[in-house]
Amino acid sequence: MTTTTITGDTWDVYFNDRRYRNLLGDFEDLITETKSLIRQGYKTDVIKNKMDNKALSLQSKFKELGQILLDEHEEKIVEIQQKEKESSYENPQVEMLKRQDIEAKVNLIDAEELFNLVYNANPKTTNVYELNIYKKAIESRLTEDENVRLKPYFDVLV
The missing domain is CATH 1.10.287 (Helix Hairpins)
Structure with a gap:
């Protein structure tokens, strides 16, 4: 070998x-x-x-x-x-509204819904800004065990 x-x-x-x-x-x-x-x-x-x-x-x-x-x-x-x-955003105002929408959505959901959101996210369509929002929410709201459980799914998105 x-x-x-x-x-x-x-x-x-x-x-x-x-x-x-x-x-x-x-x-x-x-x-x-x-x-x-x-x-x-x-x-x-x-x-x-x-x-x-x-x-x-x-x-x-x-x-x-x-x-x-x-x-x-x-x-x-x-x-x-x-x-x-x-x-390269064709319409920056629409992009800002999308970002605010994503932030509001992530801020309103609980830990289990956050886990499901990351677990079901499509790596091809999830942009860097969304990843950053998810990462901040994961770090601030999930326990260490939940972080470890979610890490492989988050790594796929990155």
Whole structure:
């Protein structure tokens, strides 16, 4: 099994991806099988013929995963750009009213309703201002146990 360490480098993105680690496991299996054939005394030509198809298949899987990861990153970039566009408010007065509405709503609900509001919030549509309002309400109104219980859901929104 290949062990990898997080270096803070760009390539760490791959090491954190389960699909990539699975392909690395398949690659290690291929190497182990090749070593086994060598130990069993097979000729190099026979080993090469047996392993060529497996190696090509694995190579295409790595290429497919690379394309999938590129597509996923492109989607994230588009999503971030879209959020940035939404941040430039076309009508500041309407935005101020929305913000006041959110603040009033959060101030009027009890702790359990606050928990449900955060639990059911959509990460794609919840903006930074809403997150800040939720965070302030969570810190001021929830107990430490409730904070711990709610933290994973809040982290998804961030």
